[in-house]
Amino acid sequence: MSVVRLESVGKSFMRRDGEQLEVLRNIDLEVPERSIVALVGASGCGKSTLLNIIAGLVQPDQGKVLLNDVPSREFRDWRTMAYMFQEDRLFPWRTTAQNVGLGLEAFGVPRTERRERVRKVLELVGLDKFADAFPHELSGGMRSRAALGRSLVTEPAILLMDEPFSKLDPSIRSQMHDEVLRIAALKGMSVIFVTHDVEEAVVLADKIVVLHPRPGRVRETRTIALPYPRNPLSPEVAEDVRLLRLSL
Amino acid sequence: MTLAVSVARRTARQALQERRVRLILLRLILVAGFLLLWQVASLGTPAFILPSPARVWGAWRNLVETPSFWTDFGITFWRIIVGFSIAAVVGAVLGIVLGASRLLGDLFEPVLVIINTVSSSIWAIFALIWFGLSNWTTIFVVFMTAMPLILTNVWQGTRTVNREYVELAQTFRMSRTKVLTKIYLPTILPLFFAGARLAFGFGARVSIVAETLGASSGIGYRLRQAADLVQTDQVFAWTLTLVALMIALESIILKPLERHLFSWRERQSA
Structure with missing residues (x-):
């Protein structure tokens, strides 16, 4: 079974000057269970739109979107999907614990259960000591952990990430990579993420989809068979990074 | 270390x-x-123009001892509170409605401008015509002064709501009511509070004007009475009472409330 499957998906947007802008053309994509898929490409290749289509926030003009083999329009299990944005989007008036619990509030989970689940997730992302801190009191890495925690608290089967770590320092970014890999393996999650960082794609993903811009099309799909954890400095990873750069 | x-x-x-x-x-x-x-x-200077501090102090102590002092004090306070409370509710609701609908916002924007240009004294005269010598004259004037200030601030507040937060809420399939209470309300609250504070100060001040014109009780009425009788020391005593009341309200209720509600901001600036 594949958790996400796209068949010849296309999408155009109406530009402000009234002209049609084709963003995606004829996209096929398959995300097997427990896999990590990276969408890589230059800016303007519709990566984020593709993620929004999978998340059901944007409807495609052509093609089919299947989630757990169910057409996206009939899919009701949105709670099993979480979305992590490029910005942490933590509410400044909420503490870390309150921010992390947002999704549970949306789903109407009772307070006591919410508190327990938030506590567990804060432990998971290493923020248990900062439960009552406000976002501005956290460092960039901690804020990113909080945003990750907010995505994980609903126990999603699919985690979508739109360049989630691009604003972090390199060392903290690689810490976050380790966290995501650890938690994905632990929870049996599938991850689909957008990045323009080739090295990030090779370190995390077992499948890399290279997109070509204007309109966004799949140029090639690569499988990375290296065992985890992958050291970005190892020659095998460096070789895959080099090959991927060539195809971009 | x-x-x-x-x-x-x-x-x-x-x-x-x-x-x-x-x-x-x-x-x-x-x-x-x-x-x-x-x-x-x-x-x-003669005492009817500028009474000495000692004389005003004496007048104030006499004033406090008269039984009507607390009823006048209470009735003015009550009128301000009623006018302000209605203004806060109406202003907040209208502000959210106008902020949520672009059509209604564009339609009613000129009305707000017009209301803002009409002076409180003119509202007082209208109120006198419509309500006569009743509590509603003062309440109406307080309302007409305070409501546009609160409405404007809340309206502005709805425009500062972060679209990215709403988008995040959509990924959780959050209901519209929850988006309203969990994102809109916390965003608007600081602006609502700032507007309400301003509105309360203005409302309290114009209530006195309204009472001098259209009331037969209250601090404003007593002020005019004292002025008509050239009891300047009493005018001063009432004025001091008002100043004390406003300072007390500000430091006992408004400031602590604001500090409590926006503790997350205070820590931010620290």
Whole structure:
């Protein structure tokens, strides 16, 4: 079974000057269970739109979107999907614990259960000591952990990430990579993420989809068979990074 | 290292304390200087123009002892509270509605401009025509003064709502009501509070004007009565009462409430 499957998906947007802008053309994509898929490409290749289509926030003009083999329009299990944005989007008036619990509030989970689940997730992302801190009191890495925690608290089967770590320092970014890999393996999650960082794609993903811009099309799909954890400095990873750069 | 930190912390606390003492001292000097100036000025002037501080103090103590003092005080306070409360509810609801619908916002924007240009004294005259000598005259004037201020602020507040937060809520399939209470409300609250505070101050001030024109009780009415009888010391005494009331409200209710509601901001600026 594949958790996400796209068949010849296309999408155009109406530009402000009234002209049609084709963003995606004829996209096929398959995300097997427990896999990590990276969408890589230059800016303007519709990566984020593709993620929004999978998340059901944007409807495609052509093609089919299947989630757990169910057409996206009939899919009701949105709670099993979480979305992590490029910005942490933590509410400044909420503490870390309150921010992390947002999704549970949306789903109407009772307070006591919410508190327990938030506590567990804060432990998971290493923020248990900062439960009552406000976002501005956290460092960039901690804020990113909080945003990750907010995505994980609903126990999603699919985690979508739109360049989630691009604003972090390199060392903290690689810490976050380790966290995501650890938690994905632990929870049996599938991850689909957008990045323009080739090295990030090779370190995390077992499948890399290279997109070509204007309109966004799949140029090639690569499988990375290296065992985890992958050291970005190892020659095998460096070789895959080099090959991927060539195809971009 | 820890010693250095604790020393630094202690000096920081000391500095804070010194600053506070200095501030209190400055305030005392201000009050003393003001009283001195007042005393000197009153020496060469007849009491019906400028009564001396001692005389005003005496008038105030007599005033407090009269049984009607607290009823007048209470009725004015009550009118302000009623007018302000209606204004807060109506202003907040209309502000959210106008902010949520672009069509309604564009439609009613000129109305707000017009209401803002009409002076409170004119509202007082209208109120007198419509409500006569009743509580509603003052309440109406307070309402018409306070409501547009609150409405404008809440309206502005709806425009500062972060689209990215709403998008995040959509990924959780959050209901519209929850988006309203969990994103819109916290965003608007600081602006609502700022508007409400301003509106309360304005409302309290214009309530006196309204009472001098259209009431047969209350602080404004007593002020006019004292002025008509050239009891200038009483006019001063009522004025002092009002100033004391506003300072008390500000420091006992509004400031602590604001600090409590927006603790997340205070820590941010610290």
